[in-house]
Amino acid sequence: MTFANHEWFPAPTDLTLLPDDVHIWRIKLERSQLELEGLLTTLCGDEVARANRFYFQQHRERFIAGRGILRAILGRYLKIEPQAVQFNYEAQGKPLLADKFASSGLSFNLSHSQDLALCAVTTHHLIGVDLEYIRSVSNVESLAQRFFAPREYAIVRSLPPDQQQQVFFRYWTCKEAYLKATGVGIAHLEKVEISLTPESPAKLNIKEEWSLVELVPAPNYVAATAVAGSKFHLKCWQY
Template sequence: MPLAAGHLQLGPVRCAWRPYRHGQAAEPLVRDWLSGELGVAPGALAIRRSRHGRPCLDAAHADWDASWSHSGEGLLMALARDLRVGIDLEARRPRPKAQVLANRFFAPAEAAALAAMPDALREAAFVRLWCAKEAVLKAHGQGLSFGLHRLAFAPVADGWQLVDCDPALGVPADWSLRAFRPAPDYLATVAWRARWD
């Protein structure tokens, strides 16, 4: 479902869509949105980065968590209270090396599941899986450097379901994920779980 008027509530997570120009700094756009959501002036909201580059809101808003992703001409943002949240956005484009990337970076069962799919479905399934993995890893805080192979998804009727993960991520049941289309020609996933820090 596309984001109506640029906003969407997915369970406990607020999401927003903004136009984005490649090379543009995303953080000022994110800060403007977060300031409005949190009821503070944009200049009064501090965003710091963890040692792995994960954005963290200032101490006055420490019970809130934010994530954002940009791709193509879109910026997608997420905000949640008392949760860890991660979001990933991917623009539709040809991905002729999707299976090569899956074989190299995904869990073996995921790569095999993708290889078994009809050619016409494989690229979209790859993107959905990539979004799901990246959303979880962004919420976790280390991003792709943690390793795409350290969490495993299995294909289900409407996409992918987390079935195994490194103990540092908790257990699959800790995580909630929602895949959606924030705009035509875009796929996204938002992931969240209870805070552990």
């Protein structure tokens, strides 16, 4: 299942999330200083401290934008102010809504690369999303051999150089999306096998019922979201 050609719309004012809805938000992380100052005021103390640990200002500002906008998005669904959103964290560092919001059933996941981020939101489903900027990787075959299953490595190795990079990152985002949804670290990349070709969409080779959707959020980017179950309605919003 793939949505290579899709449109990103402004979200409606009366935003609703039905039980079978999956919402993907595309977030541009380059924001004005005025907006960044406003977003910073919505972060908790731990998030501000984390932002201040970034050495480069650009990375600090991207973190503030990503976390602040995540709070704004989740606040819209929960009908609370962004600064009122509270998080817990899994052992691998994956943020979850704090227990006080458990009755909402809201699940989310965030991924960012360069100046772009994606936020996936649904209810009562495990969900993961991963986004990667397609950059030149000189040792793409050795990385594929190290992190991918033998059949996946064979496909990467068989491709001409101009196709290897994109297929490598497609594999990577699909695997990461599933591992983030299940809360497992990237040490298990080679244990998640994906079927895909340059012409065909990706599919998870597992016994459980999961859906995998590939996305193209911008030129030179690839992304994927993994959702537990098979029946859902995907909507793509531009923040």
